[in-house]
Amino acid sequence: MSGVEAAKRLAARTAVDAFVKNGFKLGIGSGSTVVYAVERIAERARAENLQLTCVPSSFQARQLIIEHGLLLSDLERTPELDLAIDGADEVDEKLTLIKGGGGCLLQEKIVVNAAKEFVVVADYRKNSGALGQQWKKGVPIEVLPLAYRPVQKEIETRFGGTAKLRMAKAKAGPLVTDNGMFIIDWEFEESPTDGWTKIGMELNNIPGVVEHGLFIGCAKKAYFGNEDGTVSER
Template sequence: MGSSAEIVGFGRSVRKLHLSKLLNSTKMSGIEEGKKCAAFAAVDELVKDNQVIGIGSGSTIAYAVQRIATRVKSENMKVICIPTSFQARQLILQSGLTLSDLERHSELDLAIDGADEVDAQLNLIKGGGGCLTQEKIVASCARDFVIIADERKDTVQLGQRWEKGVPIEVIPMAYTPVMKKIQQMFGGQIELRMAKQKAGPLVTDNGNFIIDWKFSADKVWDWTATSTQLKMIPGVVETGLFVGFARKVFFGTADSQVTTRLAPTATLVK
C-alpha cells in the first residue's frame, strides 16, 4: 500500500509541475499565446458571479481555468465547475475552484471548451483527446456553449485542416462491425485509435474504444444528417461532430489578437 500511495503522489506532483510550466512560461510559443488570449477573452466576457460552468478538456482549457481561478480570487466571485473529463476535474481541483457534477447541477449557465476544427457555420470536430461523449453531454446541459481555440482551428469546411478525422466512441465488442458499416455508408478510412503508452487500443473514461473516421474533405457534407446517421449505427455511443451546439467561438492569434464568430441563429439546436 505504501509504494502505491507514493506512485500516485508522484504522478500528481508531475502533473502539477507540467501545468505550472505551461501556464507560467515567459517564453510562450505563438500557438500557446493564441490559446491563452482566446481563453482569457472568453472568460472575461462571459463568466459572471454565481454561475455554474462546464469545463471542457484539452490544452486550451487550462488557460480558461487559470483565468477563472484568478477572477474568482480577485473579484471574490462564486462559481461552480462541472468537468468533462478526468483532466478537467484535476484542473478544477488544482486551481482551487468548486467542483460539482451533473447530478447536483443538471442545468449550466455556461460551458467553455476547445475544438479540433471549426467551420464557417460553427460546426465542430471535437474529441481528439477522447472525451467527446462527456463534452457533448455537458454542452447539451448549458444555456450557452462557446469554443476557445487558436487560429489554426479556423476553417471554411471541416476536414480542410484537421486530418485526423471524426472521433467516434464505440462499445468495444462492436468496433469491427461499426467500422465496416461506416465504410459502406460513407467511404473514407476508419482506424481504431491505439493508446500511446500502453499496448492495445485507447480506452475512454467510459470504458469504450475510439475509432477515427477520415472522411473525404473534397465532398460537401450535410453534417446534421451525417451525425444522425452515424449515431443510428448500433454500437456507436457518440460522435465528435458537434452540429448546432456552439453559439460563439473565440480565435486567438500568435500576436495576442482575438477574433470572434457567431453561429447563424438557424443552425443552433439548443
C-alpha cells in the same frame, strides 16, 4: 511561451472575461486550451470573489477544477449549467465543430447539452472554412469495445473514407476513454455540401456507436487566438 500556446491562452482568457459571471454554473471542457480558461476562471474567482460551480467533462477537467481550488460539482447535483467552455479540433464557418481529439467527446457533448450557452476557445489552427481543411485526423467516434469492427466496416461502407481504431500512446493496444470505450477516427473523403446534420444522426443510429465528435448547432461563439496577438471571433 510558443506562438500557438500564447494564442490558446489569449482565446481562453478573452472568452472567460466576456462570458463568465458571478453565480454561474460552468461546464468545463477538456484539452490544452481549456487549461488556460480554468486558470483565468480561478484568477477571476479570487480577485472578484465570484461564486462559481464547475462541472467537469473529463477526468482531466475534474483535476483542473480541483487543482485550481474551484468548487467541483457533477451533473447529478448540477444538471443545468449557465455556460460551457471547451476547445475544439476544428471549427467551420457555421460553427460546426470536430471534437474528441483528446478522447473526451462523450462527456463533453453531455456537458454542452446541459448548458444554456457554449463558447469555444481555440488557436488559429482550428479556424476553418469547412471541416477537414485544417484537421486531418477525422471525426472521433466513441464506440463500445465489442462493436468496434462492425462499426468500422459500416462507417466505411455507408460514408466512404477510412475508420481507424485509435491506439494508445504509452500503452499497448487501443486508447480507452474515461467511459471505458474505444475511439474510431473516421477520416472522411470530403465535407458534405448540405452540412453534417444527416451524417451526425446516421452515425448515432449505428448500434455500438456511443457518440460522435461532430458538434452541430450548439456553439454560440468561438474565439480564436491568432499568431499576431489578436483574437478572431465567430
